[in-house]
Amino acid sequence: MTTTTIRPDAVTAAPGGTPKSPRRVGLRRRRSEWDLKLSPYLYVSPFFLLFIVVGLFPIAYTAVISFMNWDLVRNTGEFIGFAQYQYVLSNPKFWIALRNTFSIFLLSSIPQLVVAIVIAAMLDQNIRAKTFWRMGVLLPYVMAPVAVALIFSNMFGDRYGLINTLLGHVGIPAIPWHSNAFASHIAIATMVNFRWTGYNTLILLAAMQAIPRDYYEAAVVDGAGRIRQFIAITLPSLRPTLIFVIITSTIGGLQIFDEPRMYDQYGTGGPDSQWLTITLWLYDIGWGQWNFGRAAALAWILFLIILVIGVINLLVTRSLVRDEGGRGVLTRAQRRAAAREARRRLASDAALLAAKEMVS
Amino acid sequence: MNTRALRRTALIAVAASTTAIMLAGCAGSGGGASSSNPNEKITLTVATFNDFGYTDALLKEYTKLHPNVTVQQTKAATSNDARANYFQKLGKKGLADVEAIEVDWLPEVMKYSDLLAPVPAADKDRWLGWKTDMATDKKGNLIGYGTDIGPEAICYRSDLFKAAGLPTDRDSVSKLLEGDWSKYFAVGDQYVKATGKAWFDSAGGTYQGMINQVEAAYENPKNGKITATTNPDVKAVYQQVTAASKTQSAHLGQWSDDWMAGLSNGAFATMLCPGWMLGVISGNAKDVKTWDVANVFPNGGGNWGGSYLTVPANGAHVKAAQELASWLTAPAQQIKAFVNAGTFPSQTKALQDSTLLDFKNDYFNSAPVGQIFTDRAKAVTVAPYKGQYYFQINDAMQKALTRVEDGTQDAQASWDQWVSEVKAIK
Numbered sequence: 001m002t003t004t005t006i007r008p009d010a011v012t013a014a015p016g017g018t019p020k021s022p023r024r025v026g027l028r029r030r031r032s033e034w035d036l037k038l039s040p041y042l043y044v045s046p047f048f049l050l051f052i053v054v055g056l057f058p059i060a061y062t063a064v065i066s067f068m069n070w071d072l073v074r075n076t077g078e079f080i081g082f083a084q085y086q087y088v089l090s091n092p093k094f095w096i097a098l099r100n101t102f103s104i105f106l107l108s109s110i111p112q113l114v115v116a117i118v119i120a121a122m123l124d125q126n127i128r129a130k131t132f133w134r135m136g137v138l139l140p141y142v143m144a145p146v147a148v149a150l151i152f153s154n155m156f157g158d159r160y161g162l163i164n165t166l167l168g169h170v171g172i173p174a175i176p177w178h179s180n181a182f183a184s185h186i187a188i189a190t191m192v193n194f195r196w197t198g199y200n201t202l203i204l205l206a207a208m209q210a211i212p213r214d215y216y217e218a219a220v221v222d223g224a225g226r227i228r229q230f231i232a233i234t235l236p237s238l239r240p241t242l243i244f245v246i247i248t249s250t251i252g253g254l255q256i257f258d259e260p261r262m263y264d265q266y267g268t269g270g271p272d273s274q275w276l277t278i279t280l281w282l283y284d285i286g287w288g289q290w291n292f293g294r295a296a297a298l299a300w301i302l303f304l305i306i307l308v309i310g311v312i313n314l315l316v317t318r319s320l321v322r323d324e325g326g327r328g329v330l331t332r333a334q335r336r337a338a339a340r341e342a343r344r345r346l347a348s349d350a351a352l353l354a355a356k357e358m359v360s
Numbered sequence: 361m362n363t364r365a366l367r368r369t370a371l372i373a374v375a376a377s378t379t380a381i382m383l384a385g386c387a388g389s390g391g392g393a394s395s396s397n398p399n400e401k402i403t404l405t406v407a408t409f410n411d412f413g414y415t416d417a418l419l420k421e422y423t424k425l426h427p428n429v430t431v432q433q434t435k436a437a438t439s440n441d442a443r444a445n446y447f448q449k450l451g452k453k454g455l456a457d458v459e460a461i462e463v464d465w466l467p468e469v470m471k472y473s474d475l476l477a478p479v480p481a482a483d484k485d486r487w488l489g490w491k492t493d494m495a496t497d498k499k500g501n502l503i504g505y506g507t508d509i510g511p512e513a514i515c516y517r518s519d520l521f522k523a524a525g526l527p528t529d530r531d532s533v534s535k536l537l538e539g540d541w542s543k544y545f546a547v548g549d550q551y552v553k554a555t556g557k558a559w560f561d562s563a564g565g566t567y568q569g570m571i572n573q574v575e576a577a578y579e580n581p582k583n584g585k586i587t588a589t590t591n592p593d594v595k596a597v598y599q600q601v602t603a604a605s606k607t608q609s610a611h612l613g614q615w616s617d618d619w620m621a622g623l624s625n626g627a628f629a630t631m632l633c634p635g636w637m638l639g640v641i642s643g644n645a646k647d648v649k650t651w652d653v654a655n656v657f658p659n660g661g662g663n664w665g666g667s668y669l670t671v672p673a674n675g676a677h678v679k680a681a682q683e684l685a686s687w688l689t690a691p692a693q694q695i696k697a698f699v700n701a702g703t704f705p706s707q708t709k710a711l712q713d714s715t716l717l718d719f720k721n722d723y724f725n726s727a728p729v730g731q732i733f734t735d736r737a738k739a740v741t742v743a744p745y746k747g748q749y750y751f752q753i754n755d756a757m758q759k760a761l762t763r764v765e766d767g768t769q770d771a772q773a774s775w776d777q778w779v780s781e782v783k784a785i786k
Contacts, residue, residue, distance in 0.1 A: 072447060072448070073447055073450045073451045073472050073475070074451055074472075075451070075452075091784055093784075153617065154617055157616075157617045157618050157621075158618060158766075159612070159618045159621075160617070160618050160621045160625075161617070161618075176766065176767075178766065179766040179767065179768050264613075264616065265613065265614075265615040265616050265617075266615075266758075268755070268759075270759075271758075271759040271760070271762035271763045271766065271768065272759070272763050272768050272769070272777075287444055288751075288752075288755075289752055290447060290468070
């Protein structure tokens, strides 16, 4: 593109007899055009350079290793094609881990978002000591996941745990937290919810504060009650933020690791794989059995799962959380931009996840 | 199994251990080139985990004997952290000059025995035979300097024994339990009938003691083939322990919160007790005054746990590191480490030391634990063969036992699932 605009200058310069000054003009123009076209790319390049080194390279390297029988210590491997993928997909543990991951993910994400929206709506009201309540909501997030897991696993002890003791007092039989799969999922989801609800609340609260107050005033004039306002104004206005929150919690949910790992003393997902999640299995294959070929194959499978779920998630959320009646909260272009942003975030998050798995 | 106790704390200590690992890396690379000059000032690094009893004072003693050598120790919080670090750096750069390994992952280390400097011939005969055998590779190279061992005795609660009408002093208990595993379970039956309470802590812990007496439980030592699912010894041990567990086990998975609570609230009357377990019991049941140790173990002797020091062959100061490892595992230092941290010595000469033999443990009713565990160490005759899949197979077996204990499956179904899991290994 640049060359076509510059050529006329060069051509006219030659017969004119003063070759230097037009060329300088041409160069300056060229420079300013380059400046205009290249600078933005230069400014954003540090991220992408860093991403290529710590993100893209490990992802590609993981892909290479996933086709090999890899010996970490000797740093050698022999190419064995799709055998690792076949092993992972034909192992019943994979399907159990997949089931557990989704079960825990649904048990944590759905209540978490519902509760987060409700709490955010309450914090959005005119209450006393606002900052105190808002900070309080974030407190569990500041706690280390390991500390959370330690406290909760103590509560969910099968025999001498706090919850079962309390249940015993009211005559309800003890719940087998560590042998029943569903019970263990609920216990783990509780830990996740405890930690992440406040975090999501604050994001949603920030979005709620950005909703113009005129809408609510108009609604009050129209005679809409609190609940009607919430459904007709707050929820639709939250759409882009909700998409963001849902997608990040999906990615987080599918990568769940700390809580199930700390749930019992072995950290390998239970005697009958009751709470074995995909990342937990991945860790066990990689760092328990030193089988990096298999772990790499599993990492790639997880990467693809997250990608697919992310896209489905995006489509579903977009159609569910509709901008009711085109109230004009967002222009079309803004909506598209938000979706693009979400897609980009999803892609880079998924990529980073795979990278993190390789690096750590 | 020993490592699992600490797996719980593993994640907590990640930050700390990362620092330790980084320090180890820095120190390792800062060592400089080969030590051709014997008087050159060098720094040797020793990487251990948990507590090996190598205090600063002990390491300074070495500098006194070798003025040109400074010894630096880096401690990983857990054996698992040390394992991860070890295999990520083995064969490359960054390991300490002397690296500690645990018997649990020794089989994995043996796969790479060519990357380690062998123990010089002069030092080879210092240890108990079975301790050396486990760390000797197919070419006859000994690659580990044995540190501590875990000879097993039986720990019991004398107040619970009294309530069941059983003898309470440790000599009579030794006589009572003398014999094989059926004898142990028979006394257990007697106890359960008298009190209605559990005899031992868990099927998993008891199984571990039993399987450690089987010479080649899971793999064929000659060709490394997995024989676990067809080995009649394994099946026999499994059946015996699951049958007994029905009535006699407290069903408390070892190292679980419930198990820790069980140590102090009398949920079970006996448990298998390697030397290092004494610290676990006294630490978790501080207020109980009735734990005691009997100088007996079903079917003779058994070993559970223990560690080695290794010298990576590509270190900067291999020769000096070998000397240090040899000194650290010499009888006098093993005794000091035992006094410092309770790590039971593995050198034959150390087992004759009066400091060790006269050592008593106040918590366990002043039991002469030095003498007891020396006797138990001498009673060990079998060095169980553990191949490269040992850890995975055993881990699956522990889970199978837990499934039976928590009622998820019956013994047969759980065994079948274990068989199919073992088939998926490899």
